[in-house]
Amino acid sequence: MLELLPQQLVNGLALGALYALVAMGLTLVFGVLLIPNFAHGELYMLGGFISYSLVAVGISFWPAVLVTMLVVALIGIALDWTAYKPIEQAPGLSLMISALAASVILQQIATIIWGTEPRTTPSPVTGVIRAGFITVSHYQIMLFAVLIAAWLAVWYILNRTKLGLSIRAVSQNRDAAALMGIRLDRVRIATVVLGASLGGLAGALLTANFPVYPSVGTLPILKAFVVLVIGGIGNLWGAVIGGLLLGLSEVLVAGYISSQLQDIGAFTILVLILFFRPNGLFGRAEIER
């Protein structure tokens, strides 16, 4: 069985890369704006459908992905203005209920526009590379590459730009940031745009290999919240590592224990991490004042 380990590791990392892409957008919005954005799964779903529609009208895949990210970013802003911003000062539970309502509404809108039939975009990359014990599909390589590129881009924005400095400041102390003259509304829009476009990107990549349908975002968003808890809420690096860990744990449980326990294995790891590190692998304890 050990001879299968390299292949299972590749399988796990590829699955984890998709989880990480979804979780990156979610952790950004949750970390900065404190919105438990359950509708992020629907932004992911809309990314899939919009990319599918653009490719269907003749736009090639990569330009379609860029347009998709832009459109989903605009949808994200509209979502924020209608579902979250008006109840900004309300208790966290209200935000959570509003997020769940937005999730259902977006699913219904997608059902009206695209119907319930699953749809898939022809993959821009096909074929596999076989080397020794390992087989990697070109699609999996593309996922890794996009994950690294997305992480680098977001890292650059957050750590090397004035806007990123503002976002980090708001994330650390919202009131102090406002007192320093940071425009909270601009930071809010920038965060939403970044988070939503990452969701759109993940969705667009999804349709290149898997079918998209209105409820396709439900399971990934649950997994993304698990990733957030594993990696630490609001931590970009944690989202990437958490996603990869979750993918690896699911595959290794299915590969070495039993495929009947695949989901149980992932959530067992979540409980264990919460038990030993309540703030996640990369999260820091905060003092409530």
Place this chain on the structure above:
Amino acid sequence: MKYSKVLAIAAALFSSPLHAEEVKIGELHPITGPLSFFGLPMSRAMQLAVEQINTTGGIDVSGTKYTIGLLTGDTQANPTIGVAALKKLTAEGATYLVGPLHGAVAPALKPIVERDESLTLIVDGATPDGLPTGKNIFRNQTTVQGFTKPIITHAGDKKIKTIAFITDRYHTAQISSEEADIASFSAVGTEVVAREYMKLGDTDFSAQLTKIVAAKPESILFRTYPNEAALMTKQARQLGYEGTIIWVVLAPPATVLKNISSAEMEGVLNGYPPAAEDLAKLGEVNAKAFVEAYKAKFGDAPGELSALSYDAVYIIKAAIEKAGSIDNKVVNQVLAGIQLSEIPELVNVYKAQPDGRLFNNAGQADFQGVVHVWKDGHWVPLSAASN
């Protein structure tokens, strides 16, 4: 003058077909959700049957004409929603029911229907084999083993020595028949060397397939739904598996091709009962008429299961007419003994019981699957493809 007009309108209304006697049939299919690609054609086939019956005089109950009112319950392939849909249908007066499709929904409905003799259920889905009772629950779809049986025979004929299973762990029907299938394969000399599991909605099967490919079985059998089977086929080939891939899956080609290219599907085998279009190609007159009528009305092909739903409506009609009553208790007794020859409108080719009945004592019709092979974008019966 005004009163006479009102009276005239009222008289016209009460004498119009709107107020004719009506038998309400409720359908329980996944109109939305992950299995809507099956549920919608099944619903449409029932609409077609109801329209045909109503426009040709309805149901004749001892000289009184009844029209059929069709009520739709959307199960979304979810047991909880299925039970809610059943309650809604019965509250609206539907005592004759057709469905469900999904193996997980059926066991949730069974206890409710079973204890109420004033209900009649014709199951047209691939549900667990213990579902029909022969009292007020009957099934015209084949048994779960009816799907696998032709594959087992094929494995024996081709002397396939080893096979691996991947089964949907929430597919009640497939899980319940797993041990029996292993024994049946063993009886024809085929050893099941690996058993892995997945669930509806999964997209990544690499962990399970890596293990299976390492076990080097001559064939892999996918016991699940079409989207997942197509993705598994693609991923198995990507992982270098070169053996025969076999499905026991009702899989519309349009759904399959949303997940995998036709070239990657070439040569995949599938065991399932022949669809109406298969039967039409074989010259079955009723199947040909059904396919043409369906296409004319809906502008689309009828798919794999819709003829079962269509047949279910005609089975109910024949039983009510023979009973001479719309009382479900009487009709249920008639259904238990109805002869296959008494329902000439049936599209599917059922085999009569030794005494000529449609259903056996357990309420199960004899409707067997055949082996199909994927060829040029379609499933083709293997016997036809070999010729």
